[in-house]
Amino acid sequence: MASLDTITERSDSAVQRIIDVTKHSRSVVRTVLIEDIEPLLQSIRAGVEFIEIYGLDTVPVPDSLLAECERRRIPVRLLAASVANQVFKTEKKPKVFGIAKVPRPRRLSDLSDMTGDLILLDGVKIVGNIGAIVRTSFALGASGIVLVDSDLGSIADRRLIRASRGYVFSLPIVLASRAEALQYFQDNAMRPVVFEADGDLGVADLDGMDERLVLMFGSERIGPSGEFSDIAAKSVSIPMNPAAESLNVSVSAGIALHARARRNLSR
CATH class of the missing domain: 3.30.1330.30 (Ribosomal protein L30/S12)
Incomplete structure (x- = not known):
């Protein structure tokens, strides 16, 4: 050379x-x-x-x-x-x-023709956590991420690029308002599941669901907003030591995506 x-x-x-x-x-x-x-x-x-x-x-x-x-x-x-x-x-x-x-910003409509699960992050603001979830989502077959109330002005944020190791450009990541995201999920008849401490289902149950899901996560302190919890078809909890207060949101997303990997990676 x-x-x-x-x-x-x-x-x-x-x-x-x-x-x-x-x-x-x-x-x-x-x-x-x-x-x-x-x-x-x-x-x-x-x-x-x-x-x-x-x-x-x-x-x-x-x-x-x-x-x-x-x-x-x-x-x-x-x-x-x-x-x-x-x-x-x-x-x-x-x-x-x-x-x-900077690539063209992705829109919610860009997610419609895909088959893998979507990740919704509501109020997750720590860029390191978002970046880790981006990497895991790409690796385990999710088809896109919707960020609500993230405080990011663009996915071409130098901190996010660094935290995601560059994978931020490898799958659609959409910055949306809460109202836009709610309307999109309802219009497209998507099945949202919300992760909560006392969910109806355990994370292992996700492996048996063959339809496309929206896996919804909020901040570690308060979880997803009430609007997203209200539209969820099911709530899911991750078994953990009761002496532990919570799991990091990027860890929770990784556990959920691993449970869905058989379905998502096959597509």
């Missing part, structure tokens, strides 16, 4: 592009910085359109990433350490990163 060009001047147009994308005060987000090998590879494989990928001139760019970029015709350049220090200043400098165009 050919040697890579190195950006050595602050005046290079790519440098300002990188600086712009790291600003927290952007009102319109059209591009996003994606960092580290696994998120980059997963984003590329998911079809995200990259403007350019960069590595530090002090660290070799992995061959696996170079090969994927060559195959997708994504330009790759190195960033001189002196320039990287000016760009990231007090931030931790990623060893390899890319600037990508």
Whole structure:
């Protein structure tokens, strides 16, 4: 593979592009910085359109990433350490990163033709938990996630991309209002099940349900809102030590998705 060009001047147009994308005060987000090998590879494989990928001139760019970029015709350049220090200043400098165009936001209608279960997260705001659920959902065959009251303005949130290891682009994730989500589930005659401490069913019972489900989770403190609990066909509980107050929501989602994996992965 050919040697890579190195950006050595602050005046290079790519440098300002990188600086712009790291600003927290952007009102319109059209591009996003994606960092580290696994998120980059997963984003590329998911079809995200990259403007350019960069590595530090002090660290070799992995061959696996170079090969994927060559195959997708994504330009790759190195960033001189002196320039990287000016760009990231007090931030931790990623060893390899890319600037990508933010994909079109997904809509609830995008979920209609799929067959795997949906995950609804109501009031789950910790980005690390959302990211972990995204990874597990993709791995165990869920077909999409609906986020209500998450405080996220876009799924192209640098924290979420990092927490999900790039899988945030590999399945539809929809930001919706509570009213929009309720209307969608009712209009499409979907069967929601809500996870509560004293549910009608145990999590093992999910394996015997062959229809598509909406698995609904809320925050650890209060669970899903009353509106979602009211439309649930069934409530489900996860057996646990009564001395434990609760399970982390990402753990609960993982247990539920594992119980549904036979059905979802077969599709």
